[in-house]
Each structure stands twice: as C-alpha cells, then as structure tokens.
Amino acid sequence: xxxxxxxxxxxxxxxxxxxxxxxxxxxxxxxxxxxxxxxxxxxxxxxxxxxxxxxxxxxxxxxxxxxxxxxxxxxxxxxxxxxxxxxxxxxxxxxxxxxxxxxxxxxxxxxxxxxxxxxxxxxxxxxxxxxxxxxxxxxxxxxxxxxxxxxxxxxxxxxxxxxxxxxxxxxxxxxxxxx
Ligand code: AMP
Numbered sequence: 001x002x003x004x005x006x007x008x009x010x011x012x013x014x015x016x017x018x019x020x021x022x023x024x025x026x027x028x029x030x031x032x033x034x035x036x037x038x039x040x041x042x043x044x045x046x047x048x049x050x051x052x053x054x055x056x057x058x059x060x061x062x063x064x065x066x067x068x069x070x071x072x073x074x075x076x077x078x079x080x081x082x083x084x085x086x087x088x089x090x091x092x093x094x095x096x097x098x099x100x101x102x103x104x105x106x107x108x109x110x111x112x113x114x115x116x117x118x119x120x121x122x123x124x125x126x127x128x129x130x131x132x133x134x135x136x137x138x139x140x141x142x143x144x145x146x147x148x149x150x151x152x153x154x155x156x157x158x159x160x161x162x163x164x165x166x167x168x169x170x171x172x173x174x175x176x177x178x179x
Contacts, residue, residue, distance in 0.1 A: 133164030
C-alpha cells in the first residue's frame with residue numbers, strides 16, 4: 001500500500017502533462033497548466049513545496065521567471081516570507097544586477113533588483129522545474145552577490161537524468177517530483 005505522501009505525488013504526477021517536441025524537437029515539455037487548473041492539485045503542490053521549509057526561518061522566496069512566480073508567491077505566504085522575482089533582461093524597472101548562464105546554444109541572463117535582498121537575508125530559490133540547473137545556479141549567484149544566504153532550493157519537478165542538482169552544490173534541494 002502507498003503512503004499518503006506517495007499517493008499525493010502520484011496524483012500530482014497524473015495532472016502534469018508531457019508535450020513531446022515542444023518548444024523544439026527532442027524536448028519533453030512538462031506542462032503544469034493542467035496542474036494549475038486542478039484546485040486540489042494547486043493546494044497539494046503548495047503544501048508539498050512548503051513542507052520541508054516550515055522551520056527554516058526563511059526571509060525571502062526568490063521565484064524565477066516565469067513559472068517560478070506561480071508557486072513562489074504561494075510559498076512566501078505560507079512561510080511568512082516575502083517574495084522577490086528574478087527576471088529576464090530588461091523587465092525589472094529599477095536598478096539591477098545580472099548574471100549570464102550557458103544554454104545549449106548561446107547564453108542567456110537573469111536580473112534582480114539591487115535593493116531586493118539585504119546582507120544576511122535567508123533565501124529559498126524556487127522554480128517550477130530543474131533541468132540542467134543553469135537557471136537556478138545563475139539565480140543563486142545573484143542572491144549571493146547581494147549578501148543573501150541560500151538556505152535551499154525548491155522545485156515542483158526535477159528531471160533527474162540531467163543531474164542539475166550536481167551543479168547547485170548545495171545540501172538542501174527539495175523537489176516534489178523526480179521524473
Ligand atoms: P535549466 O536551467 O536547464 O535547469 O532549465 C530550467 C528552466 O527551463 C526552468 O525555468 C524550466 O521552467 C525550463 N525548462 C527546462 N526544461 C523544461 C522541460 N522539459 N519542461 C518544462 N520546462 C522546462
């Protein structure tokens with residue numbers, strides 16, 4: 001018999017849709033819009049993301065553009081923390097710092113407001129999915145440059161075969177589902 005936790009994971013996995021060859025051939029895209037439109041899954045996902053962090057004394061959840069904003073703000077509310085967005089270049093209106101990271105072809109970069117994090121702030125970095133880990137790693141560099149302390153990472157889905165967690169070099173990496 002499955003435990004309650006295993007049943008929840010099975011349920012969440014069942015409401016995530018995999019779209020082959022999107023946005024390009026060879027990518028199995030994990031579509032969470034089907035999870036978002038299921039109100040039970042929405043609640044269970046927020047709970048599962050927050051469970052490991054209730055006693056973490058977190059000050060800020062940093063959410064990564066754009067799907068990291070969806071549950072990142074939910075997590076902030078539950079964990080009594082604030083929320084800070086990390087965005088693609090040119091989207092944030094005030095003074096920013098930026099970090100570049102490698103893509104399969106070329107590079108991309110991420111930005112954060114310079115005044116969004118203070119020295120010593122305890123930060124959880126959240127995104128919907130970790131693949132190679134490049135995005136989350138670039139976000140961690142932004143947080144650290146502003147003096148923040150990364151207490152952990154949080155993902156709904158981890159593509160385990162891509163070994164993104166090895167890039168993060170951190171003890172606390174919590175993924176609800178490893179697929
Ligand atoms: P990475 O930097 O390789 O860890 O890629 C993570 C980012 O790309 C996240 O913001 C994800 O939303 C997105 N991403 C990468 N691969 C997928 C996938 N197979 N399905 C959905 N989103 C993906």
